[in-house]
Amino acid sequence: MNEIKDLSKTNYKWVGKRTRRPDGPDKVTGRAQYGDDIVMPGMLCGKILRSPHAHAKILSIDTSKAEALKGVKAVVTHKDIPDHALLEPPYGPVIADFHDIARNVLAREKVLYDGHAVAAVAATSERIASAAIKLIEVEYEILPHVLDPFEAAQPDAPVLHDHQFTNGVTPAPEKPSNVFRVVSTERGDLEAGFADADIIVEREFNSKPVHQGYIEPQALIASASEDGAVELWTTTQGHFVIRGLCARLLNIDMSKIRVTASEIGGGFGGKNNLYAEPLAIRLSQKSGKPVRMVMSRSDVFRGTGPASGTYSRIRMGAKKDGTIVAAEAEIYNQAGAFKGSPVGRSLDSFFSSYAIVNAKATAYDVCVNRPKVAAYRAPGAPMATLGAELTINEIAEKLNIDPIDLRLKNAVQDGGESLCGVKYGRIGLTEVLEAVKNHPHYSAPLKANQGRGFALGYWMHGGGLSSVNANLLDDGTVAVATGNPDIGGSRSSMRVMAAEELGVELETVKPVVADTASMGYSHLTAGSRTTFATGLAVINSIREIIEKLCALAAKKWDIPVDDVTWEAGQAVTHRDGFDSLTLKQLAGMATKMGGPIAGHSEINAGGAGAAFSAQLVDVEVDPETGLSSVKRYTIIQDAGRAISPDYVEGQMQGGAVQGIGWALNEEYFYDDEGHLLNSGFLDYRMPVASDLPMIDTVIIEVPNPNHPYGVRGVGEPPLVPAPAAVANAVENAIGRKLGSLPLSPPKVLAAIETGTPRGD
């Protein structure tokens, strides 16, 4: 069941309505063009040679036999990718370290994980390209490897990068480490807090890397011209970002690279990064032909970034009345082969739903011999939340307080701040928690072997850089071009906001995802930022158009522009004797009376605000096999304002389903040599429809005051508490505490039989 609770009682024409998807027909008919749907005359097939070792020195690469194979047109190795200097401290929150990017794109001195790209070829057919990569001879010296972030952080672990010394610790370390940095945040007096506590709960947690599991593997085509220009067509969450990364990595003028984002078959954070793009560009430059590169599913698992696996410790103290007086957390995030796991977001995620006076969190960014991690829907948050929420539930249990009441008691309020000090404005946390308490699911009876779990998730939404060009056409239709690939319905929400502002029919507005050639910079479609930030740019652009239309009407009527207003799709005036002028009428006269009418906006949007997602889940555990089945799932989440409710609900449902996968099934299996054993969907088990009940949703609308319609963003919060909620349900079903995800049947069976495993 899907509900919407609009707490501001507004009356819109399109906002909040269930409208037809603008991308539906093309997707249903197979017409939508994904990454590998573009062909260019004379294009070559590119293939990547990947490392068979988890960690090894590259002694030599001999490409001569591959180059000599008939049909091979170009071969690239790290020698074809410019090297870049190491980043110097201080390190910002987001690391664009081209020293690392160059090495992840193609291994240079060493291979650092099974599947690390070593060389690439372009040939006239896929068969020849596949044959050619087998002819490349690489001499390796195998080195010891490490996969677990906690082990990798120990002083005796095999070290991936001899140049890397831990940042953020004193005294400055003397020997290199896999720990790139240690970051922490603190408030109050932690020791005094714990001293004041009536009870203290301390737990350990483990999680494995999990893959975004997008349906469409990475796929692209690059065509480089002799004049230095590059055309790139790729499946990405941010073609402007890809343009910038390729330009900087390959030392090409940014303006010379034109990137078109294909339709995208899922991203979830996994399509923010460079992989084969620079290789295809170099292969195209060397061969003089367009080069297409499409990953296999095995390439995707072996070569692209999952979310961090983690090891974490939580310690919390509370008074008998439920006041949480101290909270401490520590997390080791595995970064994969190169630094840059989401440590900051982990820190901010532990306790930010609560006003805890004394709190501290520490996060370690740890390199291991696995693919470099990528963003995955609320990066850094779900695993930090797992530990904190399971611990809070245990406190509630021990104090015999209702877990929602416990949270309501400690809930952060409007004007509060996150653990990392991000200020909240108006937030909907209390409204969400009260809706949970009042939801029938919360008090529904359970059957045998069933348990109910609950968890709360917090996410601070991104704003940032967005650009929009909106053009009013002669026939009164409006083309709204953004630079954001539509990964989850942004064309729909942009169209809704534009039509709402204009007061016209939805079909009057055509939403377009434009390429990089004629648009201002638009940051990733990520961080749940697009409907908020790009939406603001759309609203700005449309308001500029409306202003110009009012001026045009004033000119036509020969009255002052202040006497003209825009109402319900028409220019109107309170003066007598003037019939209102419709959008279509004004559009028809615009080019004769001044010029084409357009609105533009380039912004760096702030104030996206925080959102909270609360999740109730009922799980039934088969006591004989340890198999956990989700029986009922309800998500109650503050969306600020659901511009397109169908999509908001889809985001909520999708986030929960991914969280179920994290909690119950998904993990990477490696053998002793560090080879990935389950690089396909048959062995890497994601939830499918038959594993799931319908996911019920309740959208709470506490409008964000920093957006004209109150948008907060909705894509990431639903994943944040999902693993914790599911794990809590399994705990409650079997009466044991569980700390190591995924809660696979053997692990659950062991817990039932032997007691409470706290971490692996």
Add this chain to the structure above:
Amino acid sequence: MNEIKDLSKTNYKWVGKRTRRPDGPDKVTGRAQYGDDIVMPGMLCGKILRSPHAHAKILSIDTSKAEALKGVKAVVTHKDIPDHALLEPPYGPVIADFHDIARNVLAREKVLYDGHAVAAVAATSERIASAAIKLIEVEYEILPHVLDPFEAAQPDAPVLHDHQFTNGVTPAPEKPSNVFRVVSTERGDLEAGFADADIIVEREFNSKPVHQGYIEPQALIASASEDGAVELWTTTQGHFVIRGLCARLLNIDMSKIRVTASEIGGGFGGKNNLYAEPLAIRLSQKSGKPVRMVMSRSDVFRGTGPASGTYSRIRMGAKKDGTIVAAEAEIYNQAGAFKGSPVGRSLDSFFSSYAIVNAKATAYDVCVNRPKVAAYRAPGAPMATLGAELTINEIAEKLNIDPIDLRLKNAVQDGGESLCGVKYGRIGLTEVLEAVKNHPHYSAPLKANQGRGFALGYWMHGGGLSSVNANLLDDGTVAVATGNPDIGGSRSSMRVMAAEELGVELETVKPVVADTASMGYSHLTAGSRTTFATGLAVINSIREIIEKLCALAAKKWDIPVDDVTWEAGQAVTHRDGFDSLTLKQLAGMATKMGGPIAGHSEINAGGAGAAFSAQLVDVEVDPETGLSSVKRYTIIQDAGRAISPDYVEGQMQGGAVQGIGWALNEEYFYDDEGHLLNSGFLDYRMPVASDLPMIDTVIIEVPNPNHPYGVRGVGEPPLVPAPAAVANAVENAIGRKLGSLPLSPPKVLAAIETGTPRGD
């Protein structure tokens, strides 16, 4: 030899410099993508069935056999093209009559010329498509036809359109006519003028339709989606115009059609129109597949518009001192099968270089059984100019006055106006004429059988609608996107103006021709408007960027914005203690300090101004064969300001060469049934390099005060006087007056042997 005479003595960094072509490498290497270079998966081949008759009723069309052929996926006839009502008077200067466009795109009740499109098919291969069109059975009732505009204007001529009654005559006509309208313009008292004249010269002229002869035939690919959206890739001078025409013709929302202009292999006015685009869209809609349609050269000659053939009469009277006191002109422009020859431009072209007190011109727009005419470089002007200039040369001869002196005496001055009343601002006519007199070519000796010709041409440039998006990128490079296909160097001139404004290196600016999805409306690249109007929009956009950069520097420096200026690519301040900030530095900080920086402009530019081209040509006529060879050619033209002199000279040379073709060689041959006999370049003889001397140019720069750099536009004036100058040279070589173009060898031989033919 190429000279530039800058009469304003300015000092620019890039304007007026000879710079490297931005489109050069892609064109030289074959990488540039023309109309038929795009492939789409599953695309079909579209072919058109054309009329074998010059004029016939369509009794029936049976497509069943074609539809049954294996591999045929769709067939369209006029039934698939919506009909549109006839236009009602008053008629504007430009006619977008969808009643006619629908019928020209696919014949409906009648076929009106040999080659008129009747049906189209899409099939899985070209072979099948060709076989399929032969299976379409059309029953015709052949009607009498007429090809010559003067004959067609007679009351007893076969009538093409029963619904067409001549406009602009009184009393209103009672029976339908091939003459769509008669337009005229008049000033002073013509009879009094002639009465005052010491001599009167009266002559008749004829010309044949001539084709633009672009190298690349029309080619396109259309892909229609089930959701109503259309992607169209086509070779055109105006993809925004094509979008609008397709939308209106086919009743599709304009915003749903995205048109990308391919690189273009010549247009010269011939690629402003709809031909196969709507057919390809309909075929794609019916088949569900992309459809590519590429014309053969024969299709181009039979199915696309040439310039009007004409019949004209000129009568001029002058005083002994050379003052022209009366001028009268009449021209019959053949419109082809549908109304709309450039009658207005013809009227304005006869006498607008001269301040003649008493003048009148009349033009007839006449339908004949030939392809509908299209624009061709200065449409309507060359043939009007032919008559007027040859007549003035005869007056000079008769009065024994130097022809340049005669023109200087009568030359229109700054602040004057054209025959149709278009006001001149600052013009460079006197400067041009004086440069002719002082040019060594003017007094160089001639050899036996040689003659020297001279003519003067006038063109009032277009301004109009242009849009630009300029984006400053993070690395300090700038992408300047326009909506104008680059037919003659506009990417170069846009880049030059942008780099000049910014004060940066040329390579910093990347000029882009963007598709219709994210740009404001941009009118055709035609009418010599682009460097002027789109250039203004570029300058506006860059100035907006500079303003934002100054504001950014002020913010960075924390000083008032009024204290910041932009100089030589940097923000500077007169205040002490601030190092200037370069474009690159500011670009790097822009997104962190407010957002992406962009400039936009959507304008309707006026004030493009008039330009004059004077041409001297030496021709040698072989008295035995009548073959005329051009030996020396000099063009002296006011360009206002040559932004990119290489291109300006190229335009001047190209215009002259096309005029040589008009004058000496080019014509369509029809048999008695109205079938075109020479639909290929072997028989339709255009000048090739070996026919020509180097064309010398002198660019006169009398800046246009309505453009920051003084641009006037240069593409059209060089064609205007060229046929007249060449014909005058042949006249002088053989000592006979000639009035019927082309001056083919048999015609010249006949003139030598039999006297002076005045008209055919």
